[in-house]
Amino acid sequence: MMTIMAIPTTQILFYIAASVALLSALLTVTRYNAVHALLYLVITMLAISLIFFLLGASFAAALQIIVYAGAIIVLFIFVTMMLHQGDVTIKQESQLFRPGRSIGAGILSLILFFETMFLLSPLYDLSQAGVSTAVSQVSVISTKTIGVNVIGAKEIGLTLFGPYLLLVEIAALLLLTALIGAFHLGRRHQEVTI
Amino acid sequence: MITEGSLFFFSIALFCIGVFGVLVRRNLLFILISIEIMLNAVAVLFVAASSIHNNSDGQIMYLLILTLAASEVAVGLGLVIQMYRRSKTLDVDQLSSMKG
Numbered sequence: 461m462m463t464i465m466a467i468p469t470t471q472i473l474f475y476i477a478a479s480v481a482l483l484s485a486l487l488t489v490t491r492y493n494a495v496h497a498l499l500y501l502v503i504t505m506l507a508i509s510l511i512f513f514l515l516g517a518s519f520a521a522a523l524q525i526i527v528y529a530g531a532i533i534v535l536f537i538f539v540t541m542m543l544h545q546g547d548v549t550i551k552q553e554s555q556l557f558r559p560g561r562s563i564g565a566g567i568l569s570l571i572l573f574f575e576t577m578f579l580l581s582p583l584y585d586l587s588q589a590g591v592s593t594a595v596s597q598v599s600v601i602s603t604k605t606i607g608v609n610v611i612g613a614k615e616i617g618l619t620l621f622g623p624y625l626l627l628v629e630i631a632a633l634l635l636l637t638a639l640i641g642a643f644h645l646g647r648r649h650q651e652v653t654i
Numbered sequence: 655m656i657t658e659g660s661l662f663f664f665s666i667a668l669f670c671i672g673v674f675g676v677l678v679r680r681n682l683l684f685i686l687i688s689i690e691i692m693l694n695a696v697a698v699l700f701v702a703a704s705s706i707h708n709n710s711d712g713q714i715m716y717l718l719i720l721t722l723a724a725s726e727v728a729v730g731l732g733l734v735i736q737m738y739r740r741s742k743t744l745d746v747d748q749l750s751s752m753k754g
Contacts, residue, residue: 470655536731540683556680565678576670602657
């Protein structure tokens with residue numbers, strides 16, 4: 461049973477997790493040291509996992525930790541450890557990326573952000589754009605709350621191996637292709653200078 | 655309770671941080687990391703939709719995104735290692751030998 465206290469707690473936890481995720485994502489893309497960036501990326505993944513859990517998607521939250529924080533980040537860290545040469549790499553990186561020169565890109569992504577927010581705001585009329593009114597409009601200022609509908613692993617498994625069986629086969633094929641591709645790319649070729 | 659609007663806001667903001675990273679970094683490894691952030695932003699939107707509509711289709715799409723991200727990272731990091739072996743740097747501007 462949900463107590464009265466539980467309602468604001470979910471909201472507060474969501475805002476904290478979202479702020480942590482956004483802040484650490486911003487720190488990830490601005491670090492010189494690849495290892496620091498990856499550690500911030502792990503924090504982003506964990507915060508997103510917490511948001512999944514708050515949304516009632518506990519299976520997705522577990523997968524987020526196992527696959528993203530556990531497998532993908534480890535791959536990144538292995539490659540970084542192979543290529544990292546300490547201060548030399550950091551000095552090189554600080555010449556490749558200068559925060560002062562990134563203002564243009566920052567303005568461009570801010571424009572993209574505000575444009576998407578405008579498209580989702582009620583200021584933008586969908587019927588004006590020729591979209592039939594049968595499509596219900598989503599809105600960024602929607603205050604409709606999301607009920608915690610817990611969708612467990614059983615329900616996902618039934619859907620995955622029922623109507624979406626073909627998707628499992630396609631995913632298997634995709635992983636096999638990636639395996640062969642990564643194996644081929646990782647081989648040592650004769651030295652070709654570019 | 656979490657509102658729909660705040661989730662959309664979060665997802666769009668995370669996606670734009672990823673776009674910013676791709677635009678601003680010249681190191682191939684950081685570009686891959688930024689792509690991961692963008693994929694995560696979309697995954698948040700799918701799981702949120704699954705929760706809003708109370709069915710599991712969104713989480714199936716999340717599983718597919720996870721598969722895609724794993725394959726993308728495997729191939730992308732293979733390319734990173736190959737690039738480092740050949741040109742001893744990860745600066746994408748150095749990859750100009752195919753310039754006409």
